Amino acid sequence: MVPVLSEVEVLVIGGGNAGFSSAISAAESGARRVLVIDSCPEDWAGGNTYFTAGAFRMVHHGLADVLPIVNNVDKATASKIDMEPYTTANFADDISRICVGRSDPVLSETLVNDSNTAVKWHTKSMGGSSSGAACASRRRMAERDWSRITAAKRLVVDPATKAVGSVIVEDATGEREILAGAVILAAGGFEANPRMRSQFLGPNWDFAKVRGTPYNIGSCLEMAIRDVSAKQAGNWSGCHSVAWDANAPPNSGDRVISNEFTKSGYPLGLMLNLEGKRFVDEGVDLRNYTYAIFGKAILAQPGHAAFQVWDSQMTPWLRDEEYRDGIVEKITAPTLEELAEKCAKCGLKDPSKFVETIKEYNKAVAVFQDENPGHKWDPAVKDGLSTQSSRKQLALPKSNWATPLTKGPYMAIKATCGVTFTFGGLAVDHETAGVISSATNSAVPGLYCAGEMVGGLFYDNYPGGSGLTSGAVFGRRAGRAAAAQAHNGKNPQRFSARL
Ligand SMILES: Cc1cc2nc3c(=O)[nH]c(=O)nc-3n(C[C@H](O)[C@H](O)[C@H](O)COP(=O)(O)OP(=O)(O)OC[C@H]3O[C@@H](n4cnc5c(N)ncnc54)[C@H](O)[C@@H]3O)c2cc1C
Structure with missing residues (x-):
């Protein structure tokens, strides 16, 4: 008994x-x-x-x-x-x-x-x-x-x-x-x-x-x-899973840093895997409708990791609670080539492909902007600013908030998959x-x-x-x-x- x-x-x-x-x-x-x-x-x-x-x-x-x-x-x-x-x-x-x-x-x-x-x-x-x-x-x-x-x-x-x-x-x-x-x-x-x-x-x-x-x-x-x-x-x-700081502890959250390990600033930039390739449409929908599936997308990449990248036009828009100094390891450099070299020290396998992918993306954005002068960037709505135009399309589009990464200094952070609940x-x-x-x-x-x-x-x-x-x-x-x-x-x- x-x-x-x-x-x-x-x-x-x-x-x-x-x-x-x-x-x-x-x-x-x-x-x-x-x-x-x-x-x-x-x-x-x-x-x-x-x-x-x-x-x-x-x-x-x-x-x-x-x-x-x-x-x-x-x-x-x-x-x-x-x-x-x-x-x-x-x-x-x-x-x-x-x-x-x-x-x-x-x-x-x-x-x-x-x-x-x-x-x-x-x-x-x-x-x-x-x-x-x-x-x-x-x-x-x-x-x-x-x-x-x-x-x-x-x-x-x-x-x-x-x-x-x-x-x-x-x-x-x-x-x-x-x-x-x-x-x-x-x-x-x-x-x-x-x-x-x-x-x-x-x-x-x-x-x-x-x-x-x-x-x-x-x-x-x-x-x-x-x-x-x-x-x-x-x-x-x-399950629900998000882009999560690659340096976060493996088996539990941290009661102090808590939700701040989330890295959901990808609509403002790009995500590239360790082979230097994009793997999601970062702008397919508003953050609240994509953040819970992009962890799974990162997990499916080689090494279960990815770099999020922005240029200096977008870094001021990143959420302070997720990207402020001291909360995340920032990789910064004045040029894309130098950024790629620094990312290589953090696990990037193909720095040339990394640079090529971003430059190809920049070309697609430039053609879209040329075809759609006056089309305004607006982070509050799906603004339609994309990589797809009549003259150039990427195999993997960025459907909204597609701005060029052309103004240094550039910043990258390394993310992995964080599982929230099943x-x-x-x-x-x-x-x-x-x-x-x-x-x-x-x-x-x-x-x-x-x-x-x-x-x-x-x-x-x-x-x-x-x-x-x-x-x-x-x-x-x-x-x-x-x-x-x-x-x-x-x-x-x-x-x-x-x-
Ligand atoms: C970082 C993070 C941010 C989130 N932000 C949001 C948000 O802003 N909005 C939102 O809607 N959702 C958010 N979620 C999801 C949200 O946490 C969950 O949907 C919700 O809190 C789950 O509540 P729950 O009571 O079911 O489970 P929990 O709050 O996890 O409670 C379950 C409890 O059961 C206990 N337990 C487990 N097994 C046993 C057992 N055998 N016997 C006794 N006790 C047991 C555990 O110790 C735990 O305390 C977030 C989750 C995380 C991790």
Whole structure:
């Protein structure tokens, strides 16, 4: 017999955004004892959520709808902002387009339709603004009792009720049982597990650098599939991955530098692999629609690395938080040839090809500009400034923001692939976030799921800011349903008898 550690109405596994959204929702819905457990030590509190930029994607009606939930826009700044509404149709179209038409229609409709109210609820519940909500959740996490690092190991189904009635966990003292009226899984994906990355994402994914917590190792996905035949859903060979500093640590993010290892300034310049060749259309879409797939493109290159390159006209436009002095190793030189020689010391195999590729690109830009005099560069929209004209086309275009790299000094940085989170997960009921059984094709009583563990929303790519919103939308639903299950479910007798 495993000793009983504790008895609660709702047990939440995982202390990130989805876990705390679920826990708060369960408490608001009347659950009396809600316990959040996490397998990480205090130093890693907050899971991947700790590392986020705090961006939430939501439907809104324009600036007046958004201002009350942000804390970084004063009146003077607000008066200078033009913000078109972002409609349900806009959000739905973005998911459909970006996720190649494969996103589960019911789940994505739920995410879109609920996004505005869920983000506002999240903001209120976490206290402050949506961008501040991640910080608030960190604060709540910091207030936790860190004496117990508790990893979920097994789900136990009550044979009488067929509901999940407890979880076997492991802490410093060994295995213990936590009895629960309902259980919510919010333990992240398998992005920090090199074996599972290789197994599901494919060869070479063990080379990717982990952007966030090292504790999202897929253990609760495997637990649910093994113990209750949870149905698998979504894009198990897909993940969110970005251009990431090649000097970042390999197996986890850095809690201080955090998101600043991201290197998303490629729309302003070019990306060349170690053979000196371009391999993506750097301007195919706005940064928020390409940044989550270009990590994968870099991973596929020789040496799993690439150089991002700009001339002096574009370096002032790079995001300070990603490219400022001291945050990244800058390679600079007055000419392209000297830049190539310096890059060669950092792994570039073919400096001549590097220079040739940039010069060929410059020629294509010059012909486009000659054919389209007055066509203006505009980083805020897809400006159509491209390498493709009637007289010259590149085999691999740059479709927007194609300016020549002709004014030294030039700058390059070396990037690799940083994996953010995995897309494969568990099938859930859209109303309750209840985990679906592959055996019965209906919800497993007493078991819910939110956040990265939900499968079926994202395929191939991801519209930036949707992860936190998904955690709020489905965490809130999971919390409500779990509280109701704990009170009215099939095992109240067992629960109240022991309380
Ligand atoms: C650098 C970076 C920047 C990002 N920026 C954004 C952004 O701006 N906007 C956005 O929408 N998304 C962003 N994301 C993605 C975002 O982090 C995730 O979508 C979201 O935070 C996931 O929340 P979660 O609660 O599902 O998982 P997490 O926040 O990762 O929490 C999961 C928790 O489960 C715990 N756990 C794992 N296994 C067990 C176990 N067996 N037992 C107990 N506990 C366990 C882990 O320790 C972890 O604390 C970013 C991610 C990174 C890494």
